[in-house]
Amino acid sequence: MATTPVQVTGTVLTTRRVEAYHALTVVAPGIAERFRPGHFVAVAVGGPQSSMLTRRAFSIHDVKPDYGGTVEFVFTVRGPGTAWLAERRARDTLDLVGPLGRPFPLPRDPVTCVLVGGEYGSATLFGLADALQQRGCRVDFVLGGASADRVFGALRARRMGETTTLTTEDGSLGMRGKVTDVLPGVIADTRADVVYACGPMETLRGVTAVAIEFDIPVQVAVEEAMACGIGMCMTCVLPVIGEDGVTRMVRACAEGPVFRGERVRFEDVGTIPFDALGAPGSPSGGGGTRNVS
Numbered sequence: 001m002a003t004t005p006v007q008v009t010g011t012v013l014t015t016r017r018v019e020a021y022h023a024l025t026v027v028a029p030g031i032a033e034r035f036r037p038g039h040f041v042a043v044a045v046g047g048p049q050s051s052m053l054t055r056r057a058f059s060i061h062d063v064k065p066d067y068g069g070t071v072e073f074v075f076t077v078r079g080p081g082t083a084w085l086a087e088r089r090a091r092d093t094l095d096l097v098g099p100l101g102r103p104f105p106l107p108r109d110p111v112t113c114v115l116v117g118g119e120y121g122s123a124t125l126f127g128l129a130d131a132l133q134q135r136g137c138r139v140d141f142v143l144g145g146a147s148a149d150r151v152f153g154a155l156r157a158r159r160m161g162e163t164t165t166l167t168t169e170d171g172s173l174g175m176r177g178k179v180t181d182v183l184p185g186v187i188a189d190t191r192a193d194v195v196y197a198c199g200p201m202e203t204l205r206g207v208t209a210v211a212i213e214f215d216i217p218v219q220v221a222v223e224e225a226m227a228c229g230i231g232m233c234m235t236c237v238l239p240v241i242g243e244d245g246v247t248r249m250v251r252a253c254a255e256g257p258v259f260r261g262e263r264v265r266f267e268d269v270g271t272i273p274f275d276a277l278g279a280p281g282s283p284s285g286g287g288g289t290r291n292v293s
Contacts (some may be wrong), residue, residue, distance in 0.1 A: 003039070005100050005230070006030040012092045013070055019149035021120050022086045023061065024094075025072040031098040032069025035060055037106075037128035038221055038258045039099030041073060042229030045081035046169055054233075057226040057253065058083050059124035059198065060099065071098070073147075074123040074152065100229050101257050104128050104196060104219055110136035111193035114180050116207050117143045118199020122152040124221055128196060129160050138162050140190050142183055144203075145268035148173035163190070180206035187214050197261070199223065201269055208261030223250040239265040239273050247276045 010026035017023075031041060042055035063225050077083050088094065107113075115125045122143050129139045141157040144167035151173055157164040165182050165201035166174025175182055180203070187195070187210065197207040198221040211218035224236040231254030240250045241263045249272060250256070265273065274280045 003034050003036065003099055003103075005098050006034070007095070007097045010071075010094050010096055010246065012088050012090055012094060013067065015089060018074065018152065021074050021076050021150075021152060022082075023072055023074045024085065024088060024162035025062075025064075025070050026094055026096060027067045027069070028096055028098075028120075029067075029069035031060075031096060032063040032065075032071050035063045035071065035099050035127070036103035038101065038103035038124060038130050040101050040229070040253075040257065041071060041096045041098035042100060042226070043073075043085065044095035045084050047084075049158065050084075052081050052084075054227040055097065055229055056085070057100070057220065057229045059121070060127065061123035062127065070217070071096075074120050076120060084252075097229060101253055102255065103133050104131075104221070104258050106131055106135060107194065109138065110138075112138040112140070112190045114140050114142060114183070114195045116183060116191060116195060116197040116199070116203075117141070117152065118179060118197075119145045119150050119221060120152045121197075121199035121203070122157075123279050124198045125196065125247075126153060126160065128158060133160070138190070140186060140192070140256065142167070142179050142186055144168065144174075144177075144179035144199075146170065179203060179208070180210055183207060183210045184213070187216070192216060194219070195261075197221070201266060204261065204264070205266035208264070210264055219258055220251050220261040220264065222256045222264065225255070226253045229253050239268045239271075239276055241265065247273055249276055249279070 010028040013025045046052035062072040141161040141164040145151040195218040203218045227233045227235045236252040237249040
């Protein structure tokens with residue numbers, strides 16, 4: 001059942017640096033009480049007089065009951081909007097809408113789950129791990145990043161997970177390489193039943209390929225640029241194969257951000273495939289693949 005989002009003016013409770021990232025905890029009771037793992041928030045940036053009209057979307061890292069309910073989200077500075085957010089301090093206020101999106105589906109019975117996170121995409125996995133463990137599931141983590149300061153949540157993963165495998169591309173933490181290099185071994189060793197993943201698109205593409213090789217389900221939370229976060233602007237569309245086998249351009253913010261990995265046409269992200277429903281070249285039109293970036 002879909003969750004009804006709310007708009008909240010929340011007070012910043014704490015700000016902190018986590019290696020290369022920023023984390024903001026905001027008092028937002030209406031959002032916290034509706035949260036499910038995989039949900040995200042859309043945050044207004046720049047203040048009331050700002051020319052930055054579009055919100056910024058961030059996965060919810062953590063919720064707590066303090067002050068009626070708080071939410072924490074993690075981000076890196078990539079432009080003027082996130083730079084403004086990084087300057088917020090305790091007692092500042094933020095305008096948030098959430099929780100948004102489709103959360104992770106949870107197994108009905110206890111199973112063995114491997115949770116894979118790339119960069120700060122790992123932030124969304126800890127609420128999921130808690131929910132899985134409450135259902136009696138075993139949780140093993142595979143976390144990675146370009147360097148040690150870009151691996152998010154390593155200590156928390158070690159506390160929560162049965163095992164935690166860390167990778168960095170420069171070898172500064174854990175094993176040298178990418179999460180996809182070690183994932184086959186983790187799946188085999190744990191006899192995993194399902195994989196959950198969040199991170200850059202290329203990481204999700206590789207994780208999905210590994211899960212398909214082992215013939216186990218994979219749920220991915222995609223990282224797509226979102227301007228509105230509520231399904232109106234169509235900037236976050238990507239090609240996904242439906243249950244009927246038909247490819248449709250679906251909104252990551254509304255139909256996602258969680259999808260079955262094998263249904264996402266990762267090789268065609270950023271384009272409109274010629275065979276997508278309604279696309280030029282499909283049974284209802286004519287033409288070829290178009291770039292939508």
